[in-house]
Structures are given as structure tokens and as C-alpha cells.
Amino acid sequence: MRRAVAELVGTAFLVAAVVGSGIAAQRLSPEDTGLQLLENSLATGAVLVALILALQPVSASFNPVVTLVERVLGRVDTATAAVLVVSQVAGGLVGVVVANLMFDLDAVSISTHDRGGSGQLLGEVVATLGLVLVVFGALRSPRIETVAFAVGGYITAAYWFTSSTSFANPAVTVARMLSDTFAGIAPASVLPFVAMQLIGGGVGAALVLLLHATPAAATAVPLEESP
Template identity: 55%
Template structure:
């Protein structure tokens, strides 16, 4: 979500945080989000005894939980994007400048990749890896498009009418997305890139990343267009 999106919805009592603090929040939030995605996947696969459903359930619950915590904690500082698709929509809506958006992207990637490497180190795996897990095809691309559309649409609609519920809404959408999409709902170009650096349960082969990213961007753009119309403040 974006703090800029809720500026008109929630009264502010503190000055707007400086750019360095916003970038720090994006990097730290991405670190923990990506670390949890990879780490819980490793833990789930280790403890599940080969039961993929149990491993996915553990991965799902941990991801939903950390999203709730990170958004609730960091949204007042940076908007808690942790996701280039969300940053892109914020830039399209002129809630963040393009230059600042590129810096957000850098912070998300840097923090997120460090989170992936930290997860590897914690579980005594090689820090530097390339995933060999194939995730490709029209069904998975459609899944990523729908997942990203749903995520951005959830943010726009909740910010418009229930800004205090953005954290649980996003966390619950991603929790559901793990199970109703064929791709397990990456819904985030930065995490697609970072997961290509992990040959673990949550990984994706580097060659398959461009297809996921393209689908995510399309989903985000459609959500921005439809959400901008449906949740407009001005009545037609």
C-alpha cells in the first residue's frame, strides 16, 4: 500500500518522513518479507515430510502474518510498498515521483535480496544460488496477472473506504492468493527476481521471471485503471 494513497483519508499529525527514512523502511520491510517467504518455504519443506500441501500452508501463513505486521508498522513512513507494482501504480496516480519510485525499486530489490541471502545462511544453505524450479506457461502468467490485479485493487478499494483495514486486507488477499492462483501469487516483480536467486521451495527459474514480471505489470495497470474509475472520489 502507499502512505500517499491514504493521505486524504487519515489525518496526519507528524511531518512527512524524509526520503532516507522512506527508503530505509522499504528496504527493511522488503528484507523481512522476502526472508519470510524464502525461510518459511525452507522450513515448511523440511518439516512436512514431502507433503507439498503442508509446506505450502506453512509458507502461506508466515507470509500473510508478516505482511500484516510490516504494513501496520511501516505504512506511516514509506507507504509499505515492498513491491514495484504498487510503486508503479502510485507513480501513475502521481502520489510519488518517478525518480523517487526508482529509488523505492532499488531499496526493495536490495533489501529483498539481502533477505533471501539471510534465509539461506540461517538454514546453512549456500548463500548464492540460482533456482531450477520451472514456473511458466499461460496458466501461471494468468495467475500472476490476476494475483497482482487483486492485490492492487484491494489496496485501492480499502484505502478509499476502509484505510484502517489495509494491513489485514492485503495480508488476507495474499493468503488466499497462495491457494487460488496457479502461480501461488507472487504478485511482486521484486520478489520474482529475488526468488530466482533461491533454489528452494519458493524459487523460480531465472528464465521464467520475465513472463511473471510482464503479467504482474499488466495486472497492476488494469487494476489502476479500473480502480481509478470504480473508487473515484467524484461521482459521475
């Protein structure tokens, strides 16, 4: 239960930060899309570092792809993975509603921001593949806080070097559909994005298995640990 609550709360704050900072950026820098993206990416990277550091002793994946890769690697069982994924999706929905309300918008507004095309879809594969490599590679470090800084730094950078601005998270993608703002994504674009994220996660899991023969638990504190 504690792990599920941690995933729900963490994903809710993550989505609130992504959507909320996008709305703030849009209002503060209405004529400069590049500056809006910079503001949005810095806020997202910073909140990821904070949330992972705070919740890592309980559970700090905040991403169904990461949880599914954990299942593939045997770090969690199927039932636990299912509960955590549901909690992540639910947390994302809570977060987007809260973000909308904080900025005096309707609790739910369906996004009209179409995202797609082969370039952006490839960008989601690359973004998610890279995220999986960073997460499970950083877990090999003897200093567990390395994961938080590695993930926060990677996502901040991936906002810029991927054509899709690095959603790399099915729970966040679904939630962002419910905000017709800077960070939103149109419903028709959600399924292709999620499909590419799952492909990227699968390739990432294969690379982790190839590159790291020794389980992470043998060299570092697990990503999810129930105290």
C-alpha cells in the same frame, strides 16, 4: 531517505519470510506439498500484516508494482518512485541471502524450479490485479490498519486460488530466483512472471481510476506518509 530505508527493510523481511518459511515447510513436512504451501502462505500473510502495520507511517509498499501504480495515481513523483523501486529490489536481495544463510544453505543458489505455462502466467495477472484493487480500495477505509489486514488476507488466499501461488511482486520474484528451495523460481521464468505482474498492475490501476473517482488521500491516510 527514511522511505527508502523502510522499503528496503520491509521488502527484506518479506522475502526472508517467504523463502525462510518455504525452507522450514519443506523440512518439516517433506512428504506433503499441500501442507508446505499452507505453512508458507500463512507465514507470508502474517508477516505482511505485521510489516505494513509497523512501517506504514513511513512507507509500506514493498512492491514495485504498487509503487508504480502510486506514481500513475499521482501519489508519488517519478524520482521518489524510482528510489523506492530500487530499494525494494535491493531489500529483496538482502532478504533472500539472509534466509538462505539462516538455514545453513549457500548465500546464493540459483533456483531450478521452472514456473510457467499459460495458466500460471494468467495466474500472475490475476494475482497482481487483485492485489492492486485490494491495496488501493482498502486505502479508502477510515481505519488505516485495514490495509495491512486486507493485504495479508488477500495474499494468503491468493497463494491458493491462483495457479502461480501469487508472486504478484517483481522485487520478490527476482529475489526468489536466488534460492533453490521450495519458494524458488528459475531465472528463465522470472521475466515472463514480471511481465504478467506489470500487465496485472496496469489493468488494476485502470480499474482503480474507474471505480474510485475520489483520490484516496481525501478519505484515508496515504499508504506512504513522511512524518
